[in-house]
Amino acid sequence: MSNLSSFIKRIRDVMRNDAGINGDAQRIEQIAWMLFLKVYDAKEEDWEFEDEKYESIIPEALRWRNWAHPENQGDGLIGDKLLNFVNNKLFPTLKNLEITPDTPIRQSIVRTTFEDANNYMKDGVLLRQIVNIIDELNFGSYEETHAFGEIYETILKELQSAGSAGEFYTPRAVTQFMAKMIKPQIGETMADFACGTGGFLSSWIKELEEVKDAKGSISNEESEKIYNSIYAVEKKQFP
Template structure:
């Protein structure tokens, strides 16, 4: 177990000496495909015990146990021999595995996982050293396997500081809080249509696990998740994460959730629960927008995902979704249409405002958690502003957000009361009439009083200004139309 505690450090120290590894993002990507093969090999051990006729999709020479495992007899490949095998046999073989529509998911994931994977290392001796560190993991030992799950979490956390890879990771405190408040039940299916490394899925499983009492419950538990991830690298990390959590058939697909007509979704495509942090800040091409009704066809990625969520949430289903401030204050046509649909067809019962540095250092854009269900239209919406905890100026890599920082919300949740501090609303209830008629679908209420202290990255700042400008223009148009109507004229 002691070797586990410095597992990441040992690998980092070896990789630093390899000329092919350039920065944290490549180091983690290099580690990811090796961990996948090691963990997949351990799962195959279990599958072989359960099924005497089990046949691996991976040819024998490419199975981890046959090329990577070192029995210390001096026969393990190293140096140029190992490098040549990895580059010219292992990768081409796994990228070109024969997968048909009939191939079981637990086998086809090997090819999908390797589609865009790379071996960056150029020194075969160093590569052997890294492989040996990974091979020391005893994943058949429950305690060690569980402890390694924690280490895998820390590897995923490192993505936050590995350049653009940070977008794949939502802080665990946030996913845990959302899963806790959504109250999973055995027999329900949850979905995340942009699941990244699987943070929401693992939080859902963790919250659901104590309810597993029978083998039937276990089967429901294993079948309770559905994820889609567009980018290859987080998809690989997510599949590995699921295998580590004992899910033999992870229902995770390498696909783009925005490339299907939302009007084609039927009840078969709907879920009891949706937990998500949709990608935001992205701008989608016209062909993506064609999959949405004209009034909902926003060019902003988060808006489009919000529409997908609304079309794919079951009757009586529940959702918790992270959205940027731009969604709340935006009053351009598409955003208003999306919010109209949300308030008229769903019950948006709670909005939790989050401090700006929750996603630091990846982005400083302030976000919110919207909790809603499909039980009828909204009558009232509660807001709660979560302030920074005592002793914190902002969250950071060394001082990340913790689940206990949500304690004030959890305490307030079941005994809701309006709270006003120094003249600023911290918790307040608004009727749907106020949100629609009085505020014109600008849901930016109970915000942070000291907005001027917020320092944004230049690109985030530009995006914020563009959103504010679009929102103000729409607001001016709305007010002018009202004035014109009062004066008895019509405004073209």
């Protein structure tokens, strides 16, 4: 990806031409579900590498890698065919995935994410252009993984200016300051019962990573404690 501003501008320019997108709130939600599937697909690659028995909760034909990648567009999944696929197959299936008390959170989050999500775009050609732009991101790249954080921050800031449909979020400078004042230690846990987009969660983890770096080396058990040290609840699925 050349740079963040170019990435965001390209998406905006395409979406402005779609009659289904009405305002910032819809544009952000449209970007969000596609970014989610792209990121989730990258995480599944990690889980498959770590566990050869891993099975995706997403049906094979609906996984991002199997319909979004350019090399998998040979079936003509563009225009009306793409819209039909997204509206009548992708969304209905992901909204109704079977979830049980034993379903791992990393899998149940798929249905949770799509329960209140919508595809607002009405032009399948423009939708394919957006999918292609997002598919250019490479989350196997260290640089682009961190650039994704900037994309995330940009989306959060725009949520504030999305009119009555916008969301409030605590600026990262505030959550980072709070985490620094608390001075979390490895082994401690925290809970945020109105976590929104998870700003305080990420700031907490960042502080614990700095504790880890200061120690030089830590055990696998301590490392696991860092990433299992947060608990959060958010009533609304969109954030």
